Amino acid sequence: MDQIDKNIVKILQSNAKISMKDLAEAVHLSSPSVTERVRKLEEQQVIEGYHAHVSLKKMNRPISALILFESKDCKALANFCHNHPDVLECYRVAGEISYIVKIATHSVESLEKFIDESMQFGTPSTNIVLSSYEKRIIDPFEE
Missing domain, CATH: 1.10.10.10 (Winged helix-like DNA-binding domain superfamily/Winged helix DNA-binding domain)
Incomplete structure (x- = not known):
């Protein structure tokens, strides 16, 4: 480039x-x-796609959380997350925890339901997002 x-x-x-x-x-x-x-x-897949950035609040999803899992069944947890409508992102990671899941949902009750349903796949640790920052423009590293 x-x-x-x-x-x-x-x-x-x-x-x-x-x-x-x-x-x-x-x-x-x-x-x-x-x-x-x-x-x-x-x-060259430098540009992977074009996206609309939407407001989670306006989409009736004002509750965001990052949930860390010590998973008993990684493949089953991944499948659960890929098919759950509240999951925005799911990362398999190395270390003490095996998954980090980002969800956006409409209520504390629906967050609790997600946690309850996911517990069969491992031990969750929930972190509710109070505020966030997302970098919108990514510059390449200079070689």
């Missing part, structure tokens, strides 16, 4: 709906050149 590609990726991360014309102007290239560069970045 050259500096122009890095700029394209940075701009698309901040505004994935930008037109190719406006993107071309921002990086000082022609629209066909920028379109080709974006296509190559997609083919």
Whole structure:
């Protein structure tokens, strides 16, 4: 990736709906050149997709939690998480715990229900999210 590609990726991360014309102007290239560069970045899977970022509160999911599991059955826990509508992310990790699950749900009662249903797969430790920060623009490491 050259500096122009890095700029394209940075701009698309901040505004994935930008037109190719406006993107071309921002990086000082022609629209066909920028379109080709974006296509190559997609083919190389530098750009994996385009997403809408939605408000969990507006989606009636104001309760977020990170649940750490000492799992007895990793595959069963993973399957449970992949199929549960409240699960946003699920990470298998090395160390004392085996899974970290991020959920967003509509009530403390539904959080409790998730915990109760998941206990058959291991021991959960629940951490309710009070506030958060998510980096929206990721810069590549310089080589």
